[in-house]
Amino acid sequence: MRTNVVIVGAGPAGLMLGRLLDLAGIDNLILERRSAEYVLGRIRAGVLEPGSVALMERARVSGRLRAEGLVHEGAVLSFDGDSHRLDFTALVGRQVTVYGQTEVTHDLMAAREGQTIYEAENVELHDFAGKPQVTWRKDGVVHRMDCDYIAGCDGYHGVSRASVPAAVLAIFERIYPFGWLGLLVDRPPVAEELIYAHHARGFALCSQRSLSRSRYYVQVPASEKVEAWSDDRFWDELRRRLPQAAAEALRTGPSLEKSIAPLRSFVAEPLRFGRLFLAGDAAHIVPPTGAKGLNLAMSDVAMLADALIEFYAEKSAAGLEHYSARALARIWKAERFSWWMTSLMHVFPETGAFGRRIQRAEFDYLTSSTAAQQSLAENYTGLPD
Incomplete structure (x- = not known):
């Protein structure tokens, strides 16, 4: 053939x-x-x-x-509860x-x-x-x-x-010392757009698949086992890491799928x-x-x-x-x-307090600089071939 x-x-x-x-x-x-x-x-x-x-x-x-x-x-x-929306349309069209x-x-x-x-x-x-x-x-x-x-x-x-x-x-x-524990649920998304959250306990992401199905993630150590995470434990941890308004608006439910992805x-x-x-x-x-x-x-x-x-x-x-x-x-x-x-959004235990201060400075620079926001938006929405 x-x-x-x-x-x-x-x-x-x-x-x-x-x-x-x-x-x-x-x-x-x-x-x-x-x-x-x-x-x-x-x-x-x-x-x-x-x-x-x-x-x-x-x-x-x-x-x-x-x-x-x-x-x-x-x-x-979001960084420790302080949130900033990036407007891709206004920044890069x-x-x-x-x-x-x-x-x-x-x-x-x-x-x-x-x-x-x-x-x-x-x-x-x-x-x-x-x-x-x-x-x-x-x-x-x-x-x-x-x-x-x-x-x-x-x-x-x-x-x-x-x-x-x-x-x-x-x-x-490069192998990162952590992964993402993800949960899929048939509940409306907590927000209209994705929320990337840095917290002292670790990263969290609020994503979505449709107007009625949501996907949420929390950073966990690379050694973590998904069996150790009940739905209730996941929802409690996610709330801790989100900005207050998002945590209060979060609608929970039984997981359709739960898994850990290494980074x-x-x-x-x-x-x-x-x-x-x-x-x-x-x-x-x-x-x-x-x-x-x-x-x-x-x-x-x-x-x-x-x-x-x-x-x-x-x-x-x-x-x-x-x-x-x-x-x-x-x-x-x-x-x-x-x-x-x-590097910006996750907690790296090995960098300690100095590393988190640098991350905070990076976040503050990003949220105060239109040029920095344009750079992020340009990369996130896709560079030309």
Whole structure:
């Protein structure tokens, strides 16, 4: 069997790349080791930059996004109860749209025209420096697909990056000593916009999925176990960390889902190895504080799709040759912003009282400087490619 492009991973990055190639008439196959139900069941954030919204429109899957997405013109930052609203529209003339990653995945799955093979076991990448092949096992039978290119969109733990020889791969990583304990609840959001709160007890975030479903987070040590947190304990801790008005307005309820996500910064370089390209979480991880993960993945595959379309339409490999450098330039800017937001809003026990004073000074500078607020708003709503 033969196709133009094999895409490993059916998350939003892989599905978006497949959709863009479908629309360009480029044959492709998506392989996913999990079931479709598992992929759709992943709970992830969904703050979309204008560029990601435009990409959904380009992919012709923006109908539900436009009908159900919540456009946010700003966000609230709080430090020990002192709050300041950042008006993105006034500062930089852009907004973000809250639309869950699960919904993005659902829309792309529904629009898929090419073949997707779920529950593909033992996926292996072969000869991607020469004549690429991908093999997998399905229902006890081993299959092989020859192709021109392989796109590794299979996440941090996927086979794509793991197939690259360590000698040609540079890894940059920081592991944070804490994670986010998240709770999903069918209650209206506590506020119309997201609230990022720094408190002496730790960070907290009030987010949302819709007008009736909310997602809340509190910072916990990396060693914490989700089983130690009853719903009541979570709600009590969240209230302690929020500004008073938000704490009083909070509507609690039984959790639909509760989990702890570790925080890390991670970048692999380069992103091209012969005819293998890395994109999305296979290439990079950012702390969720800056709402950059999904948007970076969308940016990666938009660049990669354009390069592949250029190759098949014009027989030019220029875009493919520049993909890694171009994508990494954007990735490192997003890594910087996510690191900065994480550094400002979380409690780092090792920095002590001096560290918190510096954070307070940073917050006071931010809230008193239009230029600083514009910088934050520009990064949060998305830098140009």
